[in-house]
Amino acid sequence: MKIDISKTKDVFAAYSQLDFSDIKKRYRDPATKYAFDVLERKILAGYHIQLACFRHVRDLQKQNTEDLPFFYDINSVARLLKFAEMCPEAESKQPVDLMDWQKFVLSMLIGWRGSNDNQKRFSRSIISIARHNGKTYLMAIVLCYSFLIESIGRNNLQFLVSSIDAKQSAQLMGYVKETLSTLFSAKTLRNLKNPFYKHNEKIGIDLKGLSSQSDKIIAKKTQNRIIRITFNSGSYDGFHFTTAIGDEFGSPDANDKKKLNSITSGQTMGVKSPQFIRISTAYEDPNVEFHQTEMAVLETIERDYQRDPDYYNYLVLDWAQDNDDETYKAETWAKSNPLINLPGFKESFLQSIEKERSASLVTASINSFKNKSMNLWTQTNDNSYLTLDDIESAIIDDFDIDGKDVYVGFDGSIGGDNSAIAFVYPYQENGEDKFHIEQYSWIPWHDNGSIEAKERADGLAYRELAKKGVCEVEPDPGVIDYESIFKWINAYIDDHQLNVLFFGIDNAAKG
Structure with missing residues:
Protein backbone atom coordinates (compact mmCIF):
# COMPACT_ATOMS: atom_id res chain seq x y z
CA MET A 1 0.00 0.00 0.00
CA LYS A 2 1.30 3.46 -0.94
CA ILE A 3 1.48 5.59 2.19
CA ASP A 4 2.06 9.30 1.60
CA ILE A 5 1.47 11.55 4.60
CA SER A 6 3.13 14.57 2.99
CA LYS A 7 -0.16 15.75 1.49
CA THR A 8 -2.66 14.80 4.20
CA LYS A 9 -0.49 15.51 7.27
CA ASP A 10 -2.65 12.89 8.97
CA VAL A 11 -0.54 10.22 10.65
CA PHE A 12 -3.55 8.66 12.37
CA ALA A 13 -5.30 8.03 9.05
CA ALA A 14 -2.17 6.41 7.61
CA TYR A 15 -1.81 4.23 10.71
CA SER A 16 -5.44 3.09 10.48
CA GLN A 17 -4.90 1.80 6.92
CA LEU A 18 -2.35 -0.81 7.99
CA ASP A 19 -2.49 -3.97 10.08
CA PHE A 20 -0.01 -3.91 12.97
CA SER A 21 -1.55 -6.76 14.98
CA ASP A 22 1.46 -9.02 14.44
CA ILE A 23 3.88 -6.30 15.56
CA LYS A 24 1.81 -5.69 18.70
CA LYS A 25 2.03 -9.37 19.60
CA ARG A 26 5.77 -9.66 18.95
CA TYR A 27 6.98 -6.43 20.55
CA ARG A 28 5.89 -5.51 24.05
CA ASP A 29 8.85 -3.36 25.01
CA PRO A 30 8.18 0.12 26.50
CA ALA A 31 9.19 2.06 23.38
CA THR A 32 6.95 0.12 21.01
CA LYS A 33 4.09 0.37 23.48
CA TYR A 34 4.63 4.14 23.64
CA ALA A 35 4.57 4.35 19.85
CA PHE A 36 1.27 2.48 19.65
CA ASP A 37 -0.20 4.57 22.49
CA VAL A 38 0.64 7.75 20.56
CA LEU A 39 -0.73 6.39 17.29
CA GLU A 40 -3.93 5.26 19.01
CA ARG A 41 -4.32 8.67 20.70
CA LYS A 42 -3.90 7.34 24.22
CA ILE A 43 -0.98 9.76 24.66
CA LEU A 44 -1.11 13.34 23.38
CA ALA A 45 1.80 14.06 21.05
CA GLY A 46 2.56 16.57 18.31
CA TYR A 47 2.78 15.78 14.62
CA HIS A 48 6.55 15.26 14.59
CA ILE A 49 6.43 12.65 17.37
CA GLN A 50 3.48 10.98 15.66
CA LEU A 51 5.74 10.63 12.61
CA ALA A 52 8.60 9.22 14.71
CA CYS A 53 6.25 6.64 16.24
CA PHE A 54 4.85 5.73 12.82
CA ARG A 55 8.37 5.30 11.48
CA HIS A 56 9.24 2.93 14.34
CA VAL A 57 6.26 0.61 13.88
CA ARG A 58 6.56 0.68 10.07
CA ASP A 59 10.25 -0.15 10.32
CA LEU A 60 9.38 -3.09 12.57
CA GLN A 61 7.31 -4.38 9.65
CA LYS A 62 10.08 -3.77 7.10
CA GLN A 63 13.17 -4.73 9.15
CA ASN A 64 15.82 -7.18 7.93
CA THR A 65 14.93 -6.65 4.29
CA GLU A 66 16.93 -5.41 1.33
CA ASP A 67 15.05 -2.11 1.53
CA LEU A 68 15.65 -1.76 5.27
CA PRO A 69 18.78 -3.65 6.38
CA PHE A 70 18.29 -2.96 10.10
CA PHE A 71 16.57 -4.67 13.00
CA TYR A 72 15.22 -3.72 16.42
CA ASP A 73 17.16 -5.47 19.19
CA ILE A 74 14.99 -5.66 22.30
CA ASN A 75 17.87 -7.22 24.26
CA SER A 76 20.03 -4.11 23.73
CA VAL A 77 17.06 -1.99 24.78
CA ALA A 78 16.52 -4.03 27.93
CA ARG A 79 20.17 -3.68 28.97
CA LEU A 80 20.15 0.10 28.56
CA LEU A 81 16.86 0.53 30.41
CA LYS A 82 18.16 -1.66 33.23
CA PHE A 83 21.23 0.57 33.46
CA ALA A 84 19.07 3.70 33.36
CA GLU A 85 17.13 2.46 36.39
CA MET A 86 20.31 2.87 38.46
CA CYS A 87 21.28 6.35 37.25
CA PRO A 88 20.59 9.18 39.70
CA GLU A 89 18.51 12.21 38.85
CA ALA A 90 20.52 15.43 39.32
CA GLU A 91 18.55 17.15 42.08
CA SER A 92 17.58 14.21 44.28
CA LYS A 93 20.74 12.23 43.43
CA GLN A 94 18.54 9.15 43.52
CA PRO A 95 17.42 6.87 40.69
CA VAL A 96 13.95 7.69 39.40
CA ASP A 97 11.43 5.81 37.28
CA LEU A 98 11.70 6.88 33.68
CA MET A 99 8.58 8.02 31.87
CA ASP A 100 7.38 6.28 28.72
CA TRP A 101 8.66 9.01 26.38
CA GLN A 102 12.10 8.89 28.01
CA LYS A 103 12.28 5.15 27.45
CA PHE A 104 11.30 5.80 23.84
CA VAL A 105 14.28 8.14 23.40
CA LEU A 106 16.77 5.69 24.87
CA SER A 107 15.32 2.73 22.99
CA MET A 108 15.44 4.44 19.60
CA LEU A 109 19.07 5.44 20.14
CA ILE A 110 20.28 2.01 21.19
CA GLY A 111 17.76 -0.53 19.86
CA TRP A 112 17.97 -0.16 16.10
CA ARG A 113 20.95 -2.06 14.68
CA GLY A 114 22.50 -2.95 11.34
CA SER A 115 21.42 -6.37 10.08
CA ASN A 116 24.91 -7.21 8.85
CA ASP A 117 27.18 -5.67 11.50
CA ASN A 118 24.96 -5.18 14.60
CA GLN A 119 26.22 -1.61 14.89
CA LYS A 120 23.92 1.21 15.96
CA ARG A 121 21.72 2.31 13.09
CA PHE A 122 21.27 5.94 14.10
CA SER A 123 24.76 7.39 13.84
CA ARG A 124 23.28 10.90 13.68
CA SER A 125 20.45 11.88 15.97
CA ILE A 126 18.50 15.03 16.79
CA ILE A 127 16.45 15.22 19.98
CA SER A 128 14.49 18.42 20.46
CA ILE A 129 12.25 19.28 23.38
CA ALA A 130 11.23 22.30 25.44
CA ARG A 131 13.49 23.34 28.30
CA HIS A 132 13.13 21.92 31.81
CA ASN A 133 12.17 18.48 30.49
CA GLY A 134 15.34 16.60 31.41
CA LYS A 135 17.23 16.41 28.10
CA THR A 136 20.58 16.69 29.88
CA TYR A 137 19.70 13.94 32.35
CA LEU A 138 18.89 11.53 29.51
CA MET A 139 22.09 12.35 27.66
CA ALA A 140 24.15 11.71 30.81
CA ILE A 141 22.59 8.23 30.94
CA VAL A 142 23.45 7.58 27.28
CA LEU A 143 27.03 8.76 27.65
CA CYS A 144 27.69 6.85 30.88
CA TYR A 145 26.24 3.68 29.39
CA SER A 146 28.47 4.01 26.37
CA PHE A 147 31.49 4.78 28.57
CA LEU A 148 30.95 1.98 31.11
CA ILE A 149 29.12 -0.80 29.25
CA GLU A 150 29.66 -0.48 25.52
CA SER A 151 33.37 0.11 26.03
CA ILE A 152 33.98 -3.17 27.91
CA GLY A 153 37.06 -4.87 26.46
CA ARG A 154 37.99 -1.83 24.38
CA ASN A 155 40.74 0.74 24.95
CA ASN A 156 41.59 4.31 23.90
CA LEU A 157 38.01 5.30 23.14
CA GLN A 158 36.98 8.95 23.10
CA PHE A 159 33.63 10.39 24.17
CA LEU A 160 32.49 13.99 23.71
CA VAL A 161 30.55 16.42 25.86
CA SER A 162 30.00 19.69 24.04
CA SER A 163 27.79 22.77 23.95
CA ILE A 164 27.77 26.28 22.53
CA ASP A 165 29.53 27.82 25.52
CA ALA A 166 31.55 26.81 28.56
CA LYS A 167 28.65 27.18 31.02
CA GLN A 168 26.32 24.88 29.08
CA SER A 169 28.95 22.23 28.40
CA ALA A 170 30.00 22.29 32.06
CA GLN A 171 26.40 21.51 33.05
CA LEU A 172 26.26 18.35 30.95
CA MET A 173 29.74 17.33 32.12
CA GLY A 174 28.55 17.89 35.69
CA TYR A 175 25.61 15.53 35.15
CA VAL A 176 27.96 12.88 33.79
CA LYS A 177 30.33 13.24 36.76
CA GLU A 178 27.44 13.10 39.26
CA THR A 179 26.13 9.94 37.63
CA LEU A 180 29.50 8.20 37.65
CA SER A 181 30.27 9.32 41.19
CA THR A 182 26.99 7.91 42.52
CA LEU A 183 27.38 4.66 40.61
CA PHE A 184 30.91 4.17 41.98
CA SER A 185 30.19 5.10 45.60
CA ALA A 186 26.72 3.74 46.42
CA LYS A 187 26.70 0.20 47.83
CA THR A 188 23.04 -0.21 46.95
CA LEU A 189 20.68 1.41 44.48
CA ARG A 190 16.92 0.86 44.68
CA ASN A 191 17.62 -1.40 47.67
CA LEU A 192 19.63 -3.76 45.46
CA LYS A 193 23.33 -4.46 45.34
CA ASN A 194 25.03 -1.95 43.04
CA PRO A 195 27.21 -3.77 40.46
CA PHE A 196 29.20 -0.57 39.84
CA TYR A 197 30.23 -0.03 43.46
CA LYS A 198 33.98 0.74 43.40
CA HIS A 199 34.07 -0.09 39.70
CA ASN A 200 36.15 3.06 39.32
CA GLU A 201 39.08 1.20 40.89
CA LYS A 202 38.92 -1.46 38.17
CA ILE A 203 39.12 1.04 35.33
CA GLY A 204 41.35 3.61 37.01
CA ILE A 205 39.12 6.66 37.62
CA ASP A 206 39.99 8.93 40.54
CA LEU A 207 36.80 9.76 42.48
CA LYS A 208 38.31 13.07 43.58
CA GLY A 209 38.69 14.03 39.95
CA LEU A 210 34.93 13.66 39.48
CA SER A 211 34.36 16.46 41.98
CA SER A 212 36.76 18.83 40.23
CA GLN A 213 36.19 21.27 37.36
CA SER A 214 38.34 19.20 35.01
CA ASP A 215 37.27 19.00 31.38
CA LYS A 216 38.32 15.34 31.12
CA ILE A 217 37.37 12.04 32.73
CA ILE A 218 40.05 9.42 32.13
CA ALA A 219 39.94 5.70 32.89
CA LYS A 220 43.69 5.22 33.32
CA LYS A 221 43.67 1.45 32.90
CA THR A 222 41.91 1.55 29.53
CA GLN A 223 42.72 5.12 28.47
CA ASN A 224 39.06 5.58 27.57
CA ARG A 225 38.19 9.23 28.15
CA ILE A 226 35.32 11.69 28.16
CA ILE A 227 36.36 15.10 26.83
CA ARG A 228 34.54 18.42 27.21
CA ILE A 229 34.95 20.84 24.30
CA THR A 230 33.14 24.15 23.85
CA PHE A 231 31.81 24.65 20.33
CA ASN A 232 32.61 28.35 20.09
CA SER A 233 36.19 28.17 21.32
CA GLY A 234 37.32 24.58 20.81
CA SER A 235 38.32 22.28 17.98
CA TYR A 236 37.20 18.71 17.21
CA ASP A 237 39.97 18.02 14.72
CA GLY A 238 41.99 14.90 15.42
CA PHE A 239 39.38 13.22 17.63
CA HIS A 240 37.47 10.01 16.89
CA PHE A 241 34.47 10.03 19.20
CA THR A 242 32.51 6.85 19.88
CA THR A 243 29.59 8.80 21.36
CA ALA A 244 29.40 12.58 20.96
CA ILE A 245 26.76 14.74 22.67
CA GLY A 246 26.12 18.29 21.46
CA ASP A 247 23.91 20.32 23.82
CA GLU A 248 21.91 23.30 22.44
CA PHE A 249 23.26 22.58 18.97
CA GLY A 250 20.14 24.12 17.42
CA SER A 251 21.57 27.53 18.21
CA PRO A 252 22.78 29.69 15.31
CA ASP A 253 26.07 29.78 17.24
CA ALA A 254 26.45 26.05 16.49
CA ASN A 255 25.82 26.37 12.76
CA ASP A 256 29.42 26.09 11.62
CA LYS A 257 29.18 23.18 9.18
CA LYS A 258 32.95 22.71 9.08
CA LYS A 259 33.05 22.09 12.83
CA LEU A 260 29.99 19.84 12.72
CA ASN A 261 31.53 17.82 9.91
CA SER A 262 34.79 17.47 11.85
CA ILE A 263 32.87 15.52 14.52
CA THR A 264 31.18 13.14 12.11
CA SER A 265 34.19 12.73 9.82
CA GLY A 266 36.27 11.74 12.85
CA GLN A 267 33.68 9.09 13.68
CA THR A 268 34.09 7.42 10.30
CA MET A 269 37.73 6.60 11.03
CA GLY A 270 37.28 3.03 12.23
CA VAL A 271 34.96 3.89 15.14
CA LYS A 272 32.58 1.07 16.06
CA SER A 273 28.91 2.05 16.50
CA PRO A 274 29.51 5.82 16.46
CA GLN A 275 26.75 8.22 17.50
CA PHE A 276 26.55 11.99 17.25
CA ILE A 277 23.54 13.14 19.27
CA ARG A 278 22.46 16.75 19.12
CA ILE A 279 19.92 18.01 21.66
CA SER A 280 18.31 21.42 21.68
CA THR A 281 15.25 23.55 22.02
CA ALA A 282 14.04 25.53 19.01
CA TYR A 283 15.52 28.95 18.20
CA GLU A 284 14.35 31.99 16.29
CA ASP A 285 16.36 31.29 13.15
CA PRO A 286 14.98 28.26 11.29
CA ASN A 287 17.68 28.52 8.60
CA VAL A 288 20.20 26.50 10.59
CA GLU A 289 21.47 23.05 9.69
CA PHE A 290 19.91 21.52 12.82
CA HIS A 291 16.37 22.50 11.82
CA GLN A 292 16.93 21.85 8.12
CA THR A 293 18.03 18.30 8.93
CA GLU A 294 15.01 17.87 11.21
CA MET A 295 12.64 18.80 8.42
CA ALA A 296 14.45 16.72 5.77
CA VAL A 297 14.22 13.56 7.91
CA LEU A 298 10.57 14.18 8.77
CA GLU A 299 9.73 14.74 5.11
CA THR A 300 11.19 11.39 4.11
CA ILE A 301 9.15 9.69 6.87
CA GLU A 302 6.02 11.34 5.45
CA ARG A 303 6.76 9.76 2.07
CA ASP A 304 6.70 6.26 3.49
CA TYR A 305 6.42 4.68 0.04
CA GLN A 306 9.73 6.18 -1.13
CA ARG A 307 11.95 6.60 1.89
CA ASP A 308 15.26 8.29 1.10
CA PRO A 309 18.11 5.87 2.03
CA ASP A 310 20.35 8.88 2.69
CA TYR A 311 18.38 9.42 5.90
CA TYR A 312 18.14 5.82 7.14
CA ASN A 313 20.84 6.57 9.71
CA TYR A 314 19.24 9.80 10.95
CA LEU A 315 16.94 9.87 13.97
CA VAL A 316 14.71 12.86 14.76
CA LEU A 317 12.63 13.00 17.94
CA ASP A 318 10.98 16.40 18.20
CA TRP A 319 8.51 17.12 21.00
CA ALA A 320 6.94 20.40 19.88
CA GLN A 321 3.66 22.26 19.63
CA ASP A 322 2.04 22.03 16.22
CA ASN A 323 1.32 25.74 15.72
CA ASP A 324 1.47 29.19 17.31
CA ASP A 325 -2.16 29.03 18.44
CA GLU A 326 -1.28 26.30 20.92
CA THR A 327 0.85 28.81 22.81
CA TYR A 328 -2.44 29.79 24.47
CA LYS A 329 -3.89 26.29 24.90
CA ALA A 330 -2.43 24.79 28.07
CA GLU A 331 -4.26 21.51 27.47
CA THR A 332 -1.89 20.89 24.50
CA TRP A 333 1.39 21.73 26.20
CA ALA A 334 2.32 18.10 26.85
CA LYS A 335 3.23 18.00 23.14
CA SER A 336 6.37 20.03 23.84
CA ASN A 337 6.62 19.36 27.58
CA PRO A 338 6.00 15.62 28.08
CA LEU A 339 7.28 15.90 31.65
CA ILE A 340 3.90 17.53 32.42
CA ASN A 341 2.46 14.02 32.63
CA LEU A 342 4.74 13.05 35.51
CA PRO A 343 2.40 12.11 38.38
CA GLY A 344 2.08 14.92 40.93
CA PHE A 345 3.94 17.38 38.69
CA LYS A 346 1.35 18.63 36.22
CA GLU A 347 -0.21 21.54 38.13
CA SER A 348 3.05 23.15 39.24
CA PHE A 349 4.64 22.68 35.80
CA LEU A 350 1.67 24.29 34.02
CA GLN A 351 1.73 27.24 36.43
CA SER A 352 5.44 27.72 35.81
CA ILE A 353 4.94 27.80 32.03
CA GLU A 354 1.99 30.18 32.34
CA LYS A 355 4.11 32.58 34.40
CA GLU A 356 6.85 32.48 31.77
CA ARG A 357 4.30 33.23 29.04
CA SER A 358 2.87 36.17 30.98
CA ALA A 359 6.34 37.60 31.54
CA SER A 360 7.20 37.23 27.86
CA LEU A 361 4.05 39.12 26.84
CA VAL A 362 4.92 41.97 29.20
CA THR A 363 8.49 42.20 27.90
CA ALA A 364 7.52 41.71 24.22
CA SER A 365 9.62 38.54 24.01
CA ILE A 366 6.89 36.07 23.09
CA ASN A 367 9.07 34.53 20.37
CA SER A 368 11.65 33.50 22.95
CA PHE A 369 8.87 31.88 24.99
CA LYS A 370 7.67 29.98 21.92
CA ASN A 371 11.23 28.81 21.21
CA LYS A 372 12.14 27.66 24.69
CA SER A 373 8.84 26.65 26.32
CA MET A 374 6.79 25.53 23.28
CA ASN A 375 9.77 24.30 21.21
CA LEU A 376 8.49 26.20 18.18
CA TRP A 377 10.80 27.61 15.54
CA THR A 378 9.77 31.16 14.76
CA GLN A 379 11.71 33.68 12.70
CA THR A 380 14.56 36.11 13.25
CA ASN A 381 12.41 39.14 14.02
CA ASP A 382 9.42 39.54 16.35
CA ASN A 383 8.07 42.16 13.92
CA SER A 384 8.27 39.99 10.80
CA TYR A 385 5.26 40.25 8.52
CA LEU A 386 4.98 36.48 8.06
CA THR A 387 5.65 33.85 10.69
CA LEU A 388 7.28 30.51 9.91
CA ASP A 389 3.87 28.91 10.57
CA ASP A 390 2.29 31.14 7.93
CA ILE A 391 4.89 30.16 5.37
CA GLU A 392 4.89 26.41 6.06
CA SER A 393 1.09 26.15 6.10
CA ALA A 394 0.93 27.82 2.65
CA ILE A 395 3.15 25.23 0.93
CA ILE A 396 1.41 22.97 -1.62
CA ASP A 397 3.12 20.37 -3.78
CA ASP A 398 0.59 19.72 -6.55
CA PHE A 399 -0.29 23.10 -8.10
CA ASP A 400 -0.59 22.70 -11.89
CA ILE A 401 1.10 25.68 -13.57
CA ASP A 402 0.72 24.55 -17.20
CA GLY A 403 -1.08 27.11 -19.37
CA LYS A 404 -1.61 29.53 -16.47
Missing part, protein backbone atom coordinates in the same frame (compact mmCIF):
# COMPACT_ATOMS: atom_id res chain seq x y z
CA ASP A 405 -1.43 33.33 -16.42
CA VAL A 406 1.70 34.49 -14.64
CA TYR A 407 3.53 37.58 -13.45
CA VAL A 408 7.31 37.22 -13.61
CA GLY A 409 10.01 39.16 -11.76
CA PHE A 410 13.75 38.75 -12.19
CA ASP A 411 16.36 39.98 -9.69
CA GLY A 412 19.82 39.99 -11.22
CA SER A 413 22.89 39.88 -9.01
CA ILE A 414 25.96 42.03 -8.72
CA GLY A 415 29.21 40.38 -7.66
CA GLY A 416 28.63 37.55 -5.21
CA ASP A 417 24.86 38.02 -4.77
CA ASN A 418 22.42 35.35 -5.91
CA SER A 419 20.21 35.87 -8.96
CA ALA A 420 16.58 34.81 -8.66
CA ILE A 421 13.34 34.66 -10.59
CA ALA A 422 9.82 34.59 -9.14
CA PHE A 423 6.60 33.42 -10.80
CA VAL A 424 3.27 34.64 -9.38
CA TYR A 425 0.19 32.79 -10.67
CA PRO A 426 -3.19 34.47 -10.00
CA TYR A 427 -6.09 32.04 -9.66
CA GLN A 428 -9.44 31.53 -7.96
CA GLU A 429 -10.47 28.83 -5.53
CA ASN A 430 -14.06 28.59 -4.34
CA GLY A 431 -14.65 32.13 -5.58
CA GLU A 432 -11.67 33.50 -3.63
CA ASP A 433 -8.74 35.27 -5.30
CA LYS A 434 -5.41 33.59 -4.56
CA PHE A 435 -1.80 33.64 -5.74
CA HIS A 436 0.58 30.73 -6.16
CA ILE A 437 4.25 31.71 -5.93
CA GLU A 438 7.32 29.85 -7.15
CA GLN A 439 10.96 30.90 -7.08
CA TYR A 440 14.26 29.70 -8.51
CA SER A 441 17.81 30.93 -7.86
CA TRP A 442 21.29 30.85 -9.38
CA ILE A 443 24.15 30.70 -6.88
CA PRO A 444 27.54 32.27 -7.69
CA TRP A 445 30.51 31.47 -5.46
CA HIS A 446 33.53 33.03 -7.21
CA ASP A 447 33.82 35.93 -4.76
CA ASN A 448 33.82 33.48 -1.82
CA GLY A 449 36.46 31.21 -3.30
CA SER A 450 34.39 28.01 -3.19
CA ILE A 451 30.81 26.83 -2.88
CA GLU A 452 31.66 25.53 0.62
CA ALA A 453 32.70 29.05 1.67
CA LYS A 454 29.55 30.51 0.08
CA GLU A 455 27.38 28.08 2.04
CA ARG A 456 29.12 28.96 5.31
CA ALA A 457 28.82 32.69 4.65
CA ASP A 458 25.09 32.54 3.81
CA GLY A 459 24.16 29.77 6.26
CA LEU A 460 22.41 27.77 3.51
CA ALA A 461 23.17 24.32 2.10
CA TYR A 462 22.92 25.34 -1.55
CA ARG A 463 24.06 21.99 -2.91
CA GLU A 464 21.34 20.19 -0.99
CA LEU A 465 18.77 22.77 -2.10
CA ALA A 466 19.88 22.24 -5.70
CA LYS A 467 19.05 18.54 -5.34
CA LYS A 468 15.52 19.59 -4.35
CA GLY A 469 15.21 21.61 -7.56
CA VAL A 470 14.89 25.11 -6.09
CA CYS A 471 18.23 26.49 -7.28
CA GLU A 472 21.39 25.67 -9.18
CA VAL A 473 25.01 26.27 -8.29
CA GLU A 474 26.96 28.03 -11.03
CA PRO A 475 29.75 25.85 -12.48
CA ASP A 476 33.41 26.81 -12.41
CA PRO A 477 34.47 29.67 -12.28
CA GLY A 478 31.37 30.29 -10.14
CA VAL A 479 30.08 33.52 -11.72
CA ILE A 480 26.57 34.41 -12.89
CA ASP A 481 26.00 33.61 -16.57
CA TYR A 482 23.09 35.78 -17.75
CA GLU A 483 22.91 34.13 -21.16
CA SER A 484 22.26 30.68 -19.71
CA ILE A 485 19.77 32.16 -17.20
CA PHE A 486 17.66 33.79 -19.90
CA LYS A 487 17.75 30.57 -21.93
CA TRP A 488 16.44 28.76 -18.84
CA ILE A 489 13.65 31.34 -18.39
CA ASN A 490 12.53 31.15 -22.02
CA ALA A 491 12.57 27.35 -21.98
CA TYR A 492 10.58 27.26 -18.71
CA ILE A 493 7.91 29.59 -20.10
CA ASP A 494 7.67 27.62 -23.36
CA ASP A 495 7.66 24.18 -21.72
CA HIS A 496 4.76 25.12 -19.44
CA GLN A 497 2.95 27.27 -22.06
CA LEU A 498 2.72 30.16 -19.59
CA ASN A 499 0.76 33.30 -20.47
CA VAL A 500 3.09 36.04 -19.20
CA LEU A 501 1.04 39.07 -18.13
CA PHE A 502 4.03 41.04 -16.86
CA PHE A 503 7.81 40.63 -16.80
CA GLY A 504 9.72 42.84 -14.38
CA ILE A 505 13.50 43.11 -14.37
CA ASP A 506 15.87 45.12 -12.20
CA ASN A 507 18.52 47.55 -13.39
CA ALA A 508 21.41 45.26 -12.56
CA ALA A 509 20.08 42.55 -14.84
CA LYS A 510 19.43 45.05 -17.65
CA GLY A 511 23.00 46.26 -17.35
